[in-house]
Amino acid sequence: MINISYNSFLVIDTMNLMANVLINVVIAFLLGSLLLGLHRKIMARIQLRPGPPVIQHLLHSLKFFFKETSFPKTASMPFYVSITCLYCAIWILAVIIGPVTYGTLLIIFAIYAVYKIVEHNAGSSSGSPYGKLSCVRAVFSAAAEIPLFAVLAIIFLQTGTINIGDIVTYQAVHGPLIFSIPLAALVFFILILSKSPYSPFSITKGKDIISGFETEHFGVLRGYMMLSESIAWYVLLWVFLTVFFGPLSINGYLIGMVSITAITALINATTPILNPNHSVMSQITLAIVGIGGSLLLMFIV
Amino acid sequence: MDITTLGGNILGTIPLGDIVIYLTPFHLFMFVVVLIFTALIAMSRTETQVEAEFGTLKESKVSVGLSEFKTRRFLAIVCGLATAGAMITGDLFNITLFIALIGIVNVGIVSAVKQVDVLDAAYQYGIIAMISSLPLFGGAAMILAATGTLSLFVLSGIAATPMMIFGAILLLIGIAGETGIAPFFATKAEMFRTPGSPFILIIHLSSLMVIIRAIEVLLIIVT
Numbered sequence: 233m234i235n236i237s238y239n240s241f242l243v244i245d246t247m248n249l250m251a252n253v254l255i256n257v258v259i260a261f262l263l264g265s266l267l268l269g270l271h272r273k274i275m276a277r278i279q280l281r282p283g284p285p286v287i288q289h290l291l292h293s294l295k296f297f298f299k300e301t302s303f304p305k306t307a308s309m310p311f312y313v314s315i316t317c318l319y320c321a322i323w324i325l326a327v328i329i330g331p332v333t334y335g336t337l338l339i340i341f342a343i344y345a346v347y348k349i350v351e352h353n354a355g356s357s358s359g360s361p362y363g364k365l366s367c368v369r370a371v372f373s374a375a376a377e378i379p380l381f382a383v384l385a386i387i388f389l390q391t392g393t394i395n396i397g398d399i400v401t402y403q404a405v406h407g408p409l410i411f412s413i414p415l416a417a418l419v420f421f422i423l424i425l426s427k428s429p430y431s432p433f434s435i436t437k438g439k440d441i442i443s444g445f446e447t448e449h450f451g452v453l454r455g456y457m458m459l460s461e462s463i464a465w466y467v468l469l470w471v472f473l474t475v476f477f478g479p480l481s482i483n484g485y486l487i488g489m490v491s492i493t494a495i496t497a498l499i500n501a502t503t504p505i506l507n508p509n510h511s512v513m514s515q516i517t518l519a520i521v522g523i524g525g526s527l528l529l530m531f532i533v
Numbered sequence: 534m535d536i537t538t539l540g541g542n543i544l545g546t547i548p549l550g551d552i553v554i555y556l557t558p559f560h561l562f563m564f565v566v567v568l569i570f571t572a573l574i575a576m577s578r579t580e581t582q583v584e585a586e587f588g589t590l591k592e593s594k595v596s597v598g599l600s601e602f603k604t605r606r607f608l609a610i611v612c613g614l615a616t617a618g619a620m621i622t623g624d625l626f627n628i629t630l631f632i633a634l635i636g637i638v639n640v641g642i643v644s645a646v647k648q649v650d651v652l653d654a655a656y657q658y659g660i661i662a663m664i665s666s667l668p669l670f671g672g673a674a675m676i677l678a679a680t681g682t683l684s685l686f687v688l689s690g691i692a693a694t695p696m697m698i699f700g701a702i703l704l705l706i707g708i709a710g711e712t713g714i715a716p717f718f719a720t721k722a723e724m725f726r727t728p729g730s731p732f733i734l735i736i737h738l739s740s741l742m743v744i745i746r747a748i749e750v751l752l753i754i755v756t
Contacts, residue, residue, distance in 0.1 A: 306594075308580035308730045311573055318569070325562075336541045338559045338749060345741040346566055352737050356730040359580040364726070371722045371737055375714050378744060385748060389756075394539055 249332075256331045257324055257463070260470075264462030265290035267469070267493045271429060274497035293458040301451030306359030315357060316449060316456040319350045323463040330467055330474070334397035337384050340471055344381050347464065348374040351436055354457070355445030366444030369435045369508050373426070376515035380423040383519065386416040386526045387475060396474060403478030410476040415529065417476045419522030421492075422515065424468050428496040432503040433511045440505075469493070539749050546686075552624040553686040559749070563620040563742055570738055571613030575606065577731040597729045601645045609732040612638040616739040620746055625683040628750060629673045629707070635739045636662035636711040642736060646727045654723030661717050665710025668703040675700030676754060689753045701754045708747045712740035 269289040276283025303312065326343045329335040348370060355367035388394045390413050391402045403409060410417045426433035437444040446457055466489075473480055473488040480488065506514065540557030547554040581596040597605070612635055619631035640659040643651055677683050679696035691697075713721035721740075725733050 306581040306583055308577050311577045311731055311734075312580075314573055336539065336559055338539060338745070339541070339562050341748075342559065342563055342566070342742075342745050345745055348741060349570070349734065349738050352725075353730060353734045356725070356733065357580055359582055361582070361584050364582060367730075368722055368725045371725050374737070374741060375722075378714065378741060382748060385752065388539075388752060394752075395541070 252332050253324075253328055256327050260323075260327050260331070260463045260466040261293075261459055262290065262462075263489070264464070264466035265293055267489055268429065268462060268465055270490065271493050271497045271500075274494055275430065275501040278498060278501035289458070289462065293455060293462060296450075296455030296458060297452055299451045299455075301453060304358050304360070304448055307448070308357040308359070311353060312357040313453065315350055315353045316453045316460075319347070319354070319460040320456045320463075322346050322350070323460045323467060326467045327463060330396065330470055334400065335395065337387070337394045337396060337399075337471075337475070340467075341381055341384060345374075345378060348377065351445050354449065355436070358448035360448045362441040362443075362447045363445055365441045366436045366447075369438075369441075370445065372508050372512050373433070373435055373515075376512040376519070377423060377426060379519040379523075380419055380426075380515055383416045383419040383522055383526070384475075386413055386523060386530075389527075390416075390530060396471075399475055400479050408476060408478040412533075413526050413529065415522045415525040417472075419519055420472055420476070422518050422522075424472055424492065425496050425499060426515065427464065427468060428493075428500055430500045430505070431496070432500070432506045433515060434505060435508045435511045438505050539752060551682060551684050551687070552622075552627070553684060554621060554623045555686060556621070560621055563746065564617055567613060567617040567620055567738065567742055570735065571610060571617065574609050574613060574731040574735055579728060579732070580730045582728045595728050602729075604645050605642050605729055605732045608638050608641045609735045612642065612735045612739055616735070616742050619743055623685050625673050625676060625685060625688070625750065628746070629669050629704075632669060632708060632711050632743055633666055635743065636666070639713075639736045639739065642729075642732050643724045643727055646729070648727055650723055651727045654721065658713055658717075658721045658724065661710050661713065665707045667707070669707025669711060672700045672703030672705075672707055675703060685750060685753055693755045698755050701751050704754075705747070705751060708743060712743050714740060714744055 266286060266289075269284070269286040272289065273283045273286050303309075322343045326340055329339045329343070352367050352370040355363035355370060357363075384394065387399065387409065390409065391399050393399060393402065399409070406412070425431050428434070437446065441447070446454065449457055469489045469492055470485070472492065473485055477484070477488060540559030542557065544556045544558065544561065546556070579597040579602060581594050584593050586593055615631045615634040615638065619628050619635070622628055622631065640655050640662065643655045646652065673683060676688070676697055679694055679700060680688060680691050682688060710717055724736065727733060
């Protein structure tokens with residue numbers, strides 16, 4: 233009898249977890265798509281264009297799932313196909329580690345690193361020269377973005393934990409981390425900026441190489457990529473807000489996400505894409521200033 | 534520093550003498566990801582690079598020959614397994630050995646290519662990797678001298694001393710050089726122009742995965 237009860241609880245717990253994961257992934261996709269649509273709309277209005285509707289990114293993502301899928305003869309199979317599934321899988325896992333379970337930031341960090349690998353391989357596996365250039369740029373940009381993400385070590389040194397739940401608890405007691413380690417927040421914001429569309433740092437998707445690593449993926453594969461992009465944008469914003477602004481209500485998250493999206497759109501609309509060397513060196517410089525400055529501030533205060 | 538604070542709850546341990554292999558969600562994720570990629574590398578064929586030629590309507594195709602394919606695939610699988618080992622081991626010396634192996638194999642993966650620019654880059658990266666092996670093993674030796682152990686499980690319970698921090702800094706320099714991250718990335722990026730997408734992927738994958746594991750290891754040592 234005891235065993236049956238225990239099993240029942242286990243089944244209910246598992247089902248609750250599955251439902252929670254499903255709900256959060258759907259929210260991440262829908263909200264991420266709308267935010268990216270808003271990003272595009274704001275950029276257009278700043279550039280005095282009407283721009284597409286806010287739901288355009290969402291419609292595009294769904295549309296690709298119903299379009300014909302074709303595969304280049306030169307592609308590296310099965311990597312060419314599986315890389316899009318991996319792209320989607322890692323960001324769904326990021327939703328589980330982040331908003332669902334409030335797990336460790338190290339896994340989010342690892343997911344980001346795998347994302348750089350996916351960018352790399354999606355570019356190189358097609359055989360297209362544009363994809364290949366994007367692949368080489370992904371290696372360059374990883375050298376800069378990983379130090380940016382490594383600023384999370386500052387959070388660990390400040391709070392003594394790298395678990396998202398514990399960081400939120402720490403902030404509930406000591407106040408938001410944005411006030412105690414502002415340079416670390418700035419560095420993380422640069423990372424978010426580099427992942428926003430048309431960013432000065434988005435060298436892997438620069439228009440000089442068409443769409444970079446996405447150029448040769450069509451149909452369902454492109455649909456998976458756009459779905460992953462939306463979830464990735466949502467997760468990065470969620471991590472930033474949770475880690476630096478402490479416990480927030482749903483309205484707080486919404487206002488924060490819309491604000492950051494608007495700020496990045498403003499920056500991207502008014503700045504050109506940097507060349508790869510300038511982009512990487514700017515990011516590395518910012519990472520060094522951010523990490524060094526944060527350490528100095530921690531020792532002084 | 535409590536190991537669970539960094540990687541999440543311990544799912545299991547395998548004690549091998551004073552070396553304790555421990556598994557947290559973080560290690561499990563890293564280990565599984567590397568194995569998935571290694572399996573995909575083992576079964577994938579390579580891409581053919583196609584580029585338009587200037588002045589004519591022809592196109593040039595660059596692909597990987599069969600013997601080169603076999604050699605590079607073997608080395609890529611070895612690199613994948615070494616990376617997987619570095620993700621899951623609980624011993625600092627084993628980590629340094631795996632990282633040194635990754636450095637050697639990475640050079641091997643591109644040394645079979647017959648492209649001058651790529652070979653130049655591989656040569657430069659090889660030199661950096663060789664030089665970096667000194668601080669890499671030196672750092673581990675410093676930590677052993679300071680604490681009497683290289684088990685991360687034991688190190689997590691020892692308070693940091695200046696000698697341990699110095700050893701950790703040496704380790705960081707060694708890992709940065711071996712994996713070719715900033716500021717050494719310029720020596721490595723040109724290697725990625727060669728065809729053979731699955732094989733060059735593992736070069737990038739091993740670097741990033743090792744860096745993330747290194748951050749965990751360094752935090753264990755210095756906190």
